[in-house]
Amino acid sequence: MYANEFPLDDSIIYLNHAAVSPWPERTAVAVTAFANENLQRGSQHYPHWLGIEQALREQLRQLINAESADEIALLKNTSEALSVVAYGLSWKAGDNVVITSGEFPSNRIVWESLQRFGVETRHADLTQDTSPEAAIIACIDRHTRLLSVSSVQYVTGLKLDLEILGAACRKHGVLFCVDAIQSLGAVDFDVQACGADFVMADGHKWLLGPEGTALFYCHSTVMGRLALRQYGWHMVEDYHNYDGPHWKIAHSARRFECGSPNMTGIHALHASLSLIHEAGMRNIQQQVMDNSRFMIDFLSRRQTRYRLLTPIEEGRYAGIVTFVPLQESSESLYGMLLEQNVLCALRGGGIRFSPHFYTPRKKLFQALELLD
Numbered sequence: 257m258y259a260n261e262f263p264l265d266d267s268i269i270y271l272n273h274a275a276v277s278p279w280p281e282r283t284a285v286a287v288t289a290f291a292n293e294n295l296q297r298g299s300q301h302y303p304h305w306l307g308i309e310q311a312l313r314e315q316l317r318q319l320i321n322a323e324s325a326d327e328i329a330l331l332k333n334t335s336e337a338l339s340v341v342a343y344g345l346s347w348k349a350g351d352n353v354v355i356t357s358g359e360f361p362s363n364r365i366v367w368e369s370l371q372r373f374g375v376e377t378r379h380a381d382l383t384q385d386t387s388p389e390a391a392i393i394a395c396i397d398r399h400t401r402l403l404s405v406s407s408v409q410y411v412t413g414l415k416l417d418l419e420i421l422g423a424a425c426r427k428h429g430v431l432f433c434v435d436a437i438q439s440l441g442a443v444d445f446d447v448q449a450c451g452a453d454f455v456m457a458d459g460h461k462w463l464l465g466p467e468g469t470a471l472f473y474c475h476s477t478v479m480g481r482l483a484l485r486q487y488g489w490h491m492v493e494d495y496h497n498y499d500g501p502h503w504k505i506a507h508s509a510r511r512f513e514c515g516s517p518n519m520t521g522i523h524a525l526h527a528s529l530s531l532i533h534e535a536g537m538r539n540i541q542q543q544v545m546d547n548s549r550f551m552i553d554f555l556s557r558r559q560t561r562y563r564l565l566t567p568i569e570e571g572r573y574a575g576i577v578t579f580v581p582l583q584e585s586s587e588s589l590y591g592m593l594l595e596q597n598v599l600c601a602l603r604g605g606g607i608r609f610s611p612h613f614y615t616p617r618k619k620l621f622q623a624l625e626l627l628d
């Protein structure tokens with residue numbers, strides 16, 4: 257299903273959506289059409305482009321079940337959105353931030369950089385309690401101001417229970433920040449159910465878009481708590497009034513977008529999301545989970561040769577399956593897979609496979625057979 261939307265070269269087995277996704281055909285068509293429009297007519301139809309931008313905000317709102325598109329800003333990437341949060345909040349010495357020990361550098365470095373304000377970053381060891389959520393919650397104390405986790409861990413593919421974490425944050429009066437780049441477009445995400453204050457994700461992984469156009473969700477009630485670090489014409493309420501001497505900050509999340517939008521990226525991500533909405537998140541999640549189960553079952557039957565880093569319990573994995581070969585180095589196996597045009601990643605000492613919902617089962621099986 258939908259494999260024809262991805263006319264990848266037949267020699268390629270693409271198992272790398274947790275890194276950078278290929279574009280669907282419709283995205284390439286949209287970008288080509290946008291390029292031609294620029295070539296032939298320039299920005300004559302700019303109002304239409306603004307319509308695409310608004311439509312993208314609405315697609316993203318639906319995807320995460322936000323209350324309003326006004327809570328969604330379009331930023332450059334996940335790291336920028338994390339920085340908007342980290343440098344928007346005001347800190348005092350002795351505050352702490354809780355993260356996990358398995359975070360991608362973007363969701364670690366930015367918090368560690370607050371050390372110069374006397375802020376401590378606590379790394380929850382997810383293997384050290386009855387559950388990963390219990391290990392995280394155990395790190396929260398009365399000085400904790402914010403919890404920041406990725407919904408799905410980039411190395412192991414562990415999926416956290418965000419509703420449990422959100423409830424704990426509310427109970428302790430802690431802000432809740434979710435790096436959702438490894439789950440949006442792969443599995444269902446409901447910002448109202450989990451009660452996240454901030455959510456961020458660039459579009460180039462499971463959302464099937466280009467690099468450089470990211471979602472930043474900020475709950476309306478906490479927007480005012482983020483001081484702005486960038487200013488420009490685009491982030492004021494009446495942003496088409498260029499001549500008035502007075503201005504005020506936009507009431508919506510547009511306040512985080514200081515200048516001209518990335519219109520090429522917006523056209524591209526809008527096209528990619530149209531495919532995701534057409535296919536339906538429920539179907540996509542089903543296919544993604546079926547693929548994961550298929551890989552987990554295959555590798556579990558070869559325990560003398562491969563050790564899974566991905567948890568195998570139902571509900572704990574979500575698209576990413578990572579494993580360590582026991583009879584050779586990960587590097588040499590990775591080299592062999594690349595030679596065979598199996599696009600995957602070397603992460604955390606293991607090999608990470610991340611097929612998407614459209615990946616033909618035949619292709620996935622071909623890649624797994626190479627492991628034999």
Ligand SMILES: Cc1ncc(COP(=O)(O)O)c(C=O)c1O
Nearest residue numbers: 333334335360362406410437458
């Ligand atoms: C969990 C996680 N966060 C963030 C990123 C990337 O962030 P950015 O969008 O800033 O490039 C990655 C990329 O691999 C990731 O896996």
